[in-house]
Amino acid sequence: MVEIQIIERRPRGRPQLRCDDDTKSLIIEAADAQFRENGYAAASINAIAQSAGVSTKTLYRLFPTKADLFSSIVSDRISRFFLALDQSTLATMDLRQGLERLLTAYGMLTMSDDTIDIMRLVIAESDRFPEIATSFYETAIVGSNAFMEKWLTTQCERGLIRLEDPHMASGMLRGMMIMEPQRAAILRQLPPPNIAEISRRARICAEVFLKGCQV
Known part of the structure; x- marks a missing residue:
């Protein structure tokens, strides 16, 4: 009997150890640390790559420009x-509970240490790099406002609140929630509020807002 040996061909080069999505996450984490530590202009692509391994x-290949990295x-x-504010989960909550949940999550996003650092970076370097201001505005500010506006519009359609302009109301609500403590943190006058302080502020903001528009 003749034995037939099958030689398995291996792909050339080193095997890929992780998928692109996992690699992107590592790069984003490394870039975040580099931007926060050194600023946008001084951030080193080589250092980011080395830190991400x-x-x-x-x-x-994954991020053709530094601006793409920042946007990511x-x-x-x-x-x-x-992800923390799934619409289906919010839909199961009553009006006040849902609004407090929404405002608390928004406060934790916008008043965290890392977000404060990113905002300082944008303010300091947007004259030289207007693309980072555009990216931050369109993704963070417009995106979060659209999410909140959609929730408010849904409550209007349910007949629970009455608003002349949900888009404008969303901007006012966001400002009431974060403007004073966020500015104080950006200017290094006060530390960012902790979770308990954010939750308390969300409760008070929800109460004030609903007194003005609840049916």
């Missing part, structure tokens, strides 16, 4: 905010 070739950092934060 990837080659610069891989980094540029902002998108990653907003995605976590949306």
